[in-house]
Amino acid sequence: MMSYPKIAPIDVPIPAERQSARRHYGVHPYFTRRPHNVVRSYILRYTREKDVVVDPFGGSGVTAIEAWLENRVGVQNDINPLANFIAEGVVNLSRGSIRDYTKALSALRERCERKLLAVERMSPAELEVLRQDLKMPRNIRLPRSSDVLFYHELFSPHQLASLALLKDAIDGISPSWLRRGMLLAWSATLAKVNKTFLSAEGRAESRGGSSIFSIYRYKVAKMPVELPVWQTFEERFSNVIAAKAEIDKTIEVKQRTTGWYGKFESYAEDIDALARRLKSQADYIFTDPPYGGHISYLDLSTLWNCWLDQMPSDSARGRELIVGGELAIQESSYVRRLGDAVTGCLSMLKKDRWMSVVFQHWNPAYFEAILSSAASEGAELRTAISQIGDPIWSMHKKKGSESVLAGEMILTFIKSGRRTLTPVSNDFDVSDAVKRVLSEVEGNEIYGELLFNKIIIAAWREGAIRSLGIAKSDFIHLIKKNGWHYDASRHCWARGLARGEASLFADAEYQ
Numbered sequence: 093m094m095s096y097p098k099i100a101p102i103d104v105p106i107p108a109e110r111q112s113a114r115r116h117y118g119v120h121p122y123f124t125r126r127p128h129n130v131v132r133s134y135i136l137r138y139t140r141e142k143d144v145v146v147d148p149f150g151g152s153g154v155t156a157i158e159a160w161l162e163n164r165v166g167v168q169n170d171i172n173p174l175a176n177f178i179a180e181g182v183v184n185l186s187r188g189s190i191r192d193y194t195k196a197l198s199a200l201r202e203r204c205e206r207k208l209l210a211v212e213r214m215s216p217a218e219l220e221v222l223r224q225d226l227k228m229p230r231n232i233r234l235p236r237s238s239d240v241l242f243y244h245e246l247f248s249p250h251q252l253a254s255l256a257l258l259k260d261a262i263d264g265i266s267p268s269w270l271r272r273g274m275l276l277a278w279s280a281t282l283a284k285v286n287k288t289f290l291s292a293e294g295r296a297e298s299r300g301g302s303s304i305f306s307i308y309r310y311k312v313a314k315m316p317v318e319l320p321v322w323q324t325f326e327e328r329f330s331n332v333i334a335a336k337a338e339i340d341k342t343i344e345v346k347q348r349t350t351g352w353y354g355k356f357e358s359y360a361e362d363i364d365a366l367a368r369r370l371k372s373q374a375d376y377i378f379t380d381p382p383y384g385g386h387i388s389y390l391d392l393s394t395l396w397n398c399w400l401d402q403m404p405s406d407s408a409r410g411r412e413l414i415v416g417g418e419l420a421i422q423e424s425s426y427v428r429r430l431g432d433a434v435t436g437c438l439s440m441l442k443k444d445r446w447m448s449v450v451f452q453h454w455n456p457a458y459f460e461a462i463l464s465s466a467a468s469e470g471a472e473l474r475t476a477i478s479q480i481g482d483p484i485w486s487m488h489k490k491k492g493s494e495s496v497l498a499g500e501m502i503l504t505f506i507k508s509g510r511r512t513l514t515p516v517s518n519d520f521d522v523s524d525a526v527k528r529v530l531s532e533v534e535g536n537e538i539y540g541e542l543l544f545n546k547i548i549i550a551a552w553r554e555g556a557i558r559s560l561g562i563a564k565s566d567f568i569h570l571i572k573k574n575g576w577h578y579d580a581s582r583h584c585w586a587r588g589l590a591r592g593e594a595s596l597f598a599d600a601e602y603q
């Protein structure tokens with residue numbers, strides 16, 4: 093039987109497969125979903141069957157679902173009710189048969205399709221009358237960064253009435269697992285039926301997405317598109333059925349071969365509380381904590397949490413690991429809590445087991461918080477792999493070019509119990525390090541992210557990460573100074589100066 097400390101760690105990047113290879117992850121949108129094949133490869137390398145795999149910042153559940161489908165105990169946790177709604181919703185699809193679902197759809201069609209078409213043609217006065225009979229979501233205040241003040245303003249009166257009518261009908265479905273499956277399709281419909289939905293130019297109106305996922309705020313479209321609600325729901329439903337078929341097949345193959353004993357657990361705790369609950373129970377942790385202030389998960393999930401009647405408590409909101417957001421959480425608090433989160437993860441992990449933390453940010457202090465907490469808790473950093481070149485670059489990366497970090501670093505530790513105090517040195521020359529890394533590049537291209545990650549790890553190994561104050565602009569400048577230019581079409585740095593830049597670097601300072 094394999095001995096955990098002898099496992100050879102994954103030391104090369106794993107090319108990310110497109111989401112379509114595992115359709116169940118496509119049933120409902122969520123933020124920053126990790127590529128399932130990468131997560132699965134890590135789980136398979138560091139664990140064996142029946143091991144407990146925990147993701148304390150589980151998001152839409154990729155880690156726990158992959159673990160579950162690979163005959164492990166997948167433990168999902170997230171402070172965001174929407175995240176658990178999606179993860180549990182996907183696992184729940186293993187219950188019942190496809191026929192149960194299609195029968196439920198027929199009954200729903202019978203009950204709602206004509207009514208929904210009629211709603212689309214109703215006058216404001218008629219809509220007002222209809223609304224009296226429907227259960228409406230609370231009209232709460234939205235985050236300050238939103239284009240509109242209140243929740244109901246995210247919808248046209250037709251959208252609001254149609255979604256309420258459909259949800260009322262779904263709420264009456266039993267048994268509860270079937271209702272949950274139908275609600276997953278409804279919730280995915282909600283993502284498209286609201287005023288933040290933007291159609292993709294030159295494609296069918298229904299292709300597109302919400303500003304919530306592209307620019308991370310409630311931006312109302314200048315010319316909102318009103319998709320037909322029943323048709324949109326049926327399309328989302330067909331995704332749910334495809335996902336169910338895929339999950340059923342995976343489980344059936346397991347049953348025929350190795351046997352099926354995958355288990356799934358789900359918690360809605362703040363990381364600190366989870367660490368107390370699961371002390372020394374994890375065989376492996378794969379996790380992807382929030383990267384600073386870019387995405388306020390709880391604020392942005394209000395669109396779903398409000399209507400699903402699962403708004404997080406004020407205390408949960410105060411515990412969200414972010415910088416900023418509605419509660420204007422300070423960066424110093426984020427850095428301290430990020431370090432504490434790593435300490436918490438390690439208290440859940442058994443001795444001699446592995447932990448992988450996915451991270452990316454321009455701020456070396458964030459990496460320091462992760463790395464120094466791990467070192468003082470007896471976890472040794474074994475590999476730091478840059479996963480870059482995802483097939484789909486984010487819109488943010490496409491627009492922001494060289495100043496945006498895409499992809500991420502996967503830091504893998506073993507909890508050997510050997511606590512190390514990192515030596516502290518102030519003697520790290522970033523300029524030299526950039527030059528060294530560039531001189532080691534084979535070929536003519538390098539991703540900026542890979543270069544930055546190498547600098548971070550080099551500074552850490554030399555005990556100098558604390559002194560590594562480097563701004564984006566300095567970093568970009570240093571690369572250019574070494575005779576490289578940014579190729580925006582390939583999202584990477586290429587050898588040689590771009591036309592017109594040679595003169596910029598001609599003075600002595602840059603030689």
Ligand SMILES: C[S@@+](CC[C@H](N)C(=O)[O-])C[C@H]1O[C@@H](n2cnc3c(N)ncnc32)[C@H](O)[C@@H]1O
Pocket residue numbers: 122123124125126148149150151152153154155169170171172175361362363364379380381382383389390411412413414
């Ligand atoms: C980067 S996302 C994880 C995405 C995930 N890897 C996936 O593939 O879907 C980080 C998650 O951490 C959650 N989170 C933030 N603060 C938390 C806390 N204090 N405790 C637990 N979860 C938290 C957020 O709600 C968010 O879903």
